[in-house]
Amino acid sequence: MTSEGPELREPDLPRTAKVRPKALRTGWTTGTCASAAARAAALHLATGEPQSWVEVGLPSGRRVTFAVERAEELRPGRTEAVVVKDAGDDPDVTHGAQLTATVSWSAAPGIVLHGGVGVGVVTRPGLGLELGGPAINPVPRKMITQAVAEVVDLSSRGVDVTISVPDGEQRARKTTNAKLGILGGISILGTTGIVRPFSTASWRASVEQAVAVAAAQGEQAVVLCTGGRTERGAMALMPQLPSVCFIEVGDFTGAALRRAVEHGVGRVVFVGMVGKLTKLASGVLMTHYTRSKVDTTVLADITRAVGGPASVADEVAGANTARHAYELWEAAGLLPTAGLELCRRVVDVMERFTDHRVTAEAAMVDFTGGTVVASAGGGLLP
Template identity: 70%
Template sequence: MTDDRPELREPDLPRTAKSRPNALRTGWTTGACAAAAAKAAATALVTDKPQTSVEIALPSGRRVGFDVHRCDVVSGQRAEAVVVKDAGDDPDVTHGAHLTAQVGWRAAAGLELRGGPGVGTVTKPGLGLTVGEAAINDTPRRMIGYSVAEVLDVSQRGVTVVISVPDGEKMARKTTNARLGILGGISILGTTGVVRPFSTASWRASVVQAVAVMAAQGESVAVLCTGGRSEHGARALLPELPEVCFVEVGDFTGAAITEAVERGLTSLVFVGMAGKLAKLAAGVLMTHYTRSRVDTDLLARISESAGLPAAVVDEVSGANSARHAYEIWQREGVLAAAGADLCARVADVLRRFSGEALAVDVAMVDFAGSELVASSGRWAA
């Protein structure tokens, strides 16, 4: 595990409304809060002393501090800590959630991670998690592992970490978890550890501003990415472009394109993953998960065009998510062909939305943002 550990850098304070008066305040993901609680509990277990604060490393290597709301040690065998989630200025249903970690010794070496009350259980495929396990995504799992490893060597003495969220099942009713097959609570999420307010009007304004700045510097190509991982993939595809050309648009693709046309840009590259591309291909340019859903009938038509048999096309039609369809394509050996079709459809939608004013290329990257899966034709996967 230590070989995969993020590079640690000097502490860097998070951006806040206080440090940037006109900026929205960022917050912390459930994954970051769970990792902080796990480290606090592990530290209390090792030292036999309750902790009031803790510092962890985010996936970027940036180190951040958290206040510990509560920390208890039970008989030297088990410790529990609570970190309260601050979602910043994002309208997040888990804002104020008490991310709770219980850490106890176990006979075997290694770290065993489990979900407790308030953390959902995966019941359907397509989420990148094994059916039956706790809905704790890959990056939070690694963050929890890194954070505990900063306190003790789990190769020598094992621990069990149980993450729970009081009232998590109630919070989950305000999400799409049940439709996705995550039952009994919330998901522990986050790819960066930081919550940025993607869903607000101010974030839309920041996207428009980023395109305007790009145009003001004489650039003609806008590279739109849905987030940090897709931007990583985009930079690998277009290393010759300056940083200003890359814009994390979140859910505001339409606003970015409108601004690009008004500013006289001539080319657009969109780089994303299967979920956002599936929504864009259906003509939905506001892709926030609470406002739109994936059109699996469209994905089924793409599957049929890729030559898949009727039974598999029906399976895609009933897919739990775009990722589930992606995994079926991958299993059937048609991922490149189906992905290229999907990218071409997105390119057509974006080109028409721009009034044919922009030359458009679209690329799909994998869910880590590290590999090109398919494109509308510019790149060979």
């Protein structure tokens, strides 16, 4: 870090001149595959018939069909089904994993979800999940529940669902799970149900194209969102802007900013959660987790800058995740002021990166993606 702020960096991706890249395949999240396995096992349990194919719903409402690798009755009232994950062309350690759902009847109505072999156990705070519980994120939980509820009337019958991944513990060794406090296996993840090849040049090109399309329609502002939840939240925050202005930028903030300058788009808003904002405030414009990690010392510095106690700053410096730091701010009553300072630093990085040729704004949203916790820059944001 210099006196002018953090060094700005955006690693270049390899390019092949004059060769049109082949379109990359999207894939399916572990959450989607787990929901498909759960539906297959539930159908087998309810009908007595093993399933070769099942259809499940994504959070968007789209329906997709999966082949069932294996379906069997383990004993009367207990069935199991396996769906193999296809991550498309995204480099993903869970590609080819056997997402396994074991479903059995239970006495009380409703569904109880368990983590089995190869699904990690949450042992540290900051992940938004219950300590001691399985590392199955909220959206996959909803998808699994929906998949089973379409087969079984959960108001009158009860089922236990256990999600497991036979080689999940071995696969997890190639991830940062252990460092985050997720032990014994992989996480069941996903917010849209779809895996896009975020770390590829083609996704970067799609972001650049989206900026160009907005500019071609005469729009003078674009809103960069890190994912589907933040995009939906941003649209609700800024209903005055047409949908073409909202770009799911993934990890390619730097590429989007360069195109905004090139096409004369004068205002750029970044909407994200605390983790991505921290990376931007650190000067990292390419925010994929394999290329950069959240620097909690930045958040500790912000804690001190807004007058937080030294003890809290020390806790933030040692936080497990950016979300953990966020929770520490919240517990200490520092969230509004610390969030504002974080957003101010992001605005500064964005404007310096573009040589002040754009006016930047930044908003930090909560973990639903729909509520603004803090914002800086003014103008388009409420």
